[in-house]
Amino acid sequence: MANSPSGESVISRVVRLMSAFDRDLPAMTLSGLARRAGLPLTTAHRLVDDLVLHGLIERLPDGNLCSGMRMWELAARGSRALNLRELALPFMEDVQAAVHQHTTLAVLDHGTVLYVERLSSPHSSLDAAHIAQRMPIHAASSGLVLLAFSPPAVQAEVLAKPLKAVTPETITGPALIRKHLAEIRQRGYVALPGIGVTEWTGIAVPVFGPGNSAAAALNAIVPRQEAAVPLIVPALLTAAHGISRALKSAQPEGQADFRNR
């Protein structure tokens, strides 16, 4: 099927092109796009013409290219991420109204934490945990709470791989992580300072879907010297209960869950 001389499929090359756009660089020239995608200019040119035709890439008035509204629409319409965040958003607003901090919702996906929603605190300088960003599971409170409430096989798979330190405080030893996971299961939440970004503490609780493992993690991110952590936990637990209830009634047992390894 439709492979280049290198044997790479059109789909693979399209993924490379679309991956070139991100939060920091949402628009670029064709040659910049080809370079970031690692594709020859002629190949990129041909594919981009077709992607523009379908609205997946758009040409801006200044001639730069950017990800198209059609691309977002195609992905959003059938998206479980969007369904999950639609159910969760009212409860996340409740949390933010109560604690005035960044509030995020994350899932496990392909061995990493993927943030599917975030409400930002307008006075916060945190530049992490943006929507559609990923973090290593062991370097995020959301990741640890999702792992703690994952099946043993998932835990074993994640902990079998070499774990890199993101900050000096990231926990990288599998045995120590297992100890933390047991504690998280017992307490029902995690609050570890500096494991992902030195200056911040993530406080995360599990959201359960119809199954027994966590469907998502609800997370507040606070400055690490914040004294209010004990007060934030009950707010998160309350909202997470609400989201779980909404998930279970929207998605009866036996149907696909939102989690994806």
Added chain:
Amino acid sequence: MANSPSGESVISRVVRLMSAFDRDLPAMTLSGLARRAGLPLTTAHRLVDDLVLHGLIERLPDGNLCSGMRMWELAARGSRALNLRELALPFMEDVQAAVHQHTTLAVLDHGTVLYVERLSSPHSSLDAAHIAQRMPIHAASSGLVLLAFSPPAVQAEVLAKPLKAVTPETITGPALIRKHLAEIRQRGYVALPGIGVTEWTGIAVPVFGPGNSAAAALNAIVPRQEAAVPLIVPALLTAAHGISRALKSAQPEGQADFRNR
């Protein structure tokens, strides 16, 4: 490039496959997917295998296929829709806290209204204006307000096409629409009952970006017998000012705007 015997490109067939997933049917079998996409089973099979490999489609535990988290991530990371809604969301929350009604944010895209964000009123039964849904421009308050503050060439293009009635109250005559557009420009808002969904009134105001035309429409949707319409307009205008200010400081003049015809 990579065309089928019918001359259709891989990208075109992938768009057909991904378009098959939507809010009402987010997961289906391979043969169901092939049927909805209008592709031969063998073609769908081959493409789906490659899409699954890249995480753009996912196989659920029950064997059904659904749109993948990677698809959402790819589209979301570089998305102007997401940037726009991130800026707008805090102001939309303010509106919702004040008026307790569905609040949406929409843009013009490819000759239709595309809803990029929505905060729902939990007690409302409205089943329209969902995120990533589209409406004809002339049959939505958001569309009329976006059209009113569009360049004359855009207005002419939209009004030159045959306009279908979505409800008995949809305005389809170009001359009458032009009269409404002039009124909207003068008043700064629109509130027309039943033009898109009989039981509802959309109240919409423009959000301006760095240019002079509307970058988005902010919209509250209320039951048509709602008496509070005059009170909702100032709430929307206030929030729209805030979003415009945020847009202009995030996106200095001369850069690409969010609007896309």
